[in-house]
Amino acid sequence: MIQDAMNKADTLVEAMGWISMFRDKTTVIKLGGSVLDHPDSLHHLLLDVCFMSVVGMRPVIVHGGGKRINQAMEEAGLQPRFIQGRRYTDAATLEIVQRVLAEETNQYLAGQLEKLGGRAMTLNFTSTPVLEGRKLTLDESGEPLDLGFVGEVTSVDRRVIDNLCYAGQIPVIPSMCLDEENEGGVLNVNADSAAMAVAQALNAEKLVFVSDIPGVLRDVNDPSSRIPSLTPAKVERLIAEGVIQGGMIPKVEACLSVLGRGVSKVHIVDGRLRHSLLIEIYTTEGVGTQFVRDV
Secondary structure, three states, X not given: OHHHHHHHHHHHHHHHHHHHHHOOOEEEEEEOHHHHOOHHHHHHHHHHHHHHHHOOOEEEEEEOOHHHHHHHHHHOOOOOXXXXXXXXXXXXXXXXXXXXXXXXHHHHHHHHHHHOOOOEEEOOOOOOOOEEEEEOOEOOOOOEOOOEOXXXXXXXXXXXXXXXHHOOOEEEEEOEEEEOOOOOOEEEOOHHHXXXXXXXXXXXXXXXXXXXXXXXXXXXXXXXXXXXXXXXXXXXXXXXXXXXXXXXXXXXXXXXXXXXXXXXXXXXXXXXXXXXXXXXXXXXXXXXXXXXXXX
16 A cells, blocks of 8 residues: 555656646647547546646647537438548538537536536637638648538637636637638537647647547557657658558648647547546656657
8 A cells, every 4th residue: 555655656756847847838638529428538538637727737628529410410310421531511510510519518528627626618609719710612632622611710819718728717619610701600620620720829838639549559450559759750751661551641740730830749649548648748658649840
C-alpha cells in the first residue's frame, strides 16, 4: 500500500514540471463520435478536462457527433449520404444536425463537465455562437463540390473564448457555424476542420484529436508499434517508405498543416484509454503521437 502511494507521488512529481510549463496555455480538444458513444471513456476524458482546468490550463472543447446524427436520421427515415468523407447536408439533415449536435450533445457535454466539478459554457446558436463561415463549394483539388449546407470556418470570435478561459470556464463548441452570406443561416462543419480553425485562432499550445486509434503506428496491426513523436521531415520519409499510407496520410497531413500557424503541438490519442489525455500531456513518454515542427 505504501509503495502504491509512493508511485502516485512519483507521478505527481513528474507531472509538476509539465503543469508549470502549460499553466495559462490553451489546449483545444477535438471530441469525435467514437468517444461520445462510450460513456465510460467519455466520463474519464471529461474528468481529464476538468483536471486540466483546475491546474491552470485552458481547455477548449470542439465536438462532432456523427454517430448520434446518423441514428437520429435513421429514426426520421433519412439515409445518411457522404461525399469525399463529408456529410451531404440538405435542409432536413441540417435541422437534425442542429438539434442533435448544437443543442442536445453540446448541452450534454457541458452538463457532464459541471457534474464533475468543472465550469462549462455552451457556445451554440441559443447562447453565443463563435464560429462563422461560408458554404464549401470546392474540394481540396479545387474542383466544384456540392455538399448542401456544409461550410468552412472563416472567422472565430477569439475574444469570447479567451474571456471564458480567463474566467476559469471551459468553452464547449459544436462543429457548426453561422453562414456569413445568409443572415440567420447556419452550416454544418467537419469537426476536425472546426477544431483546427479554433486552435489557429487561439494560438493554442496544443491541439489534441481524441480518436479511437492509439496514434500513428509503424504496423497498423500492432498497437505497440506506436510512434511517439513526428516532425514534418519524418512524416515525409515515412510516407515515402510506405509506413504511413492510405487514410492515415490525410489525417497526418492535416495535423502538420496547423503547425507553424500559431499551434505549437498537435496530438492524436486514443480516447478509449483511461486518462489518455492526462498521460499524453503530463508525462514524459505520453500515450499517443505528437507532431512538432522540425528543429
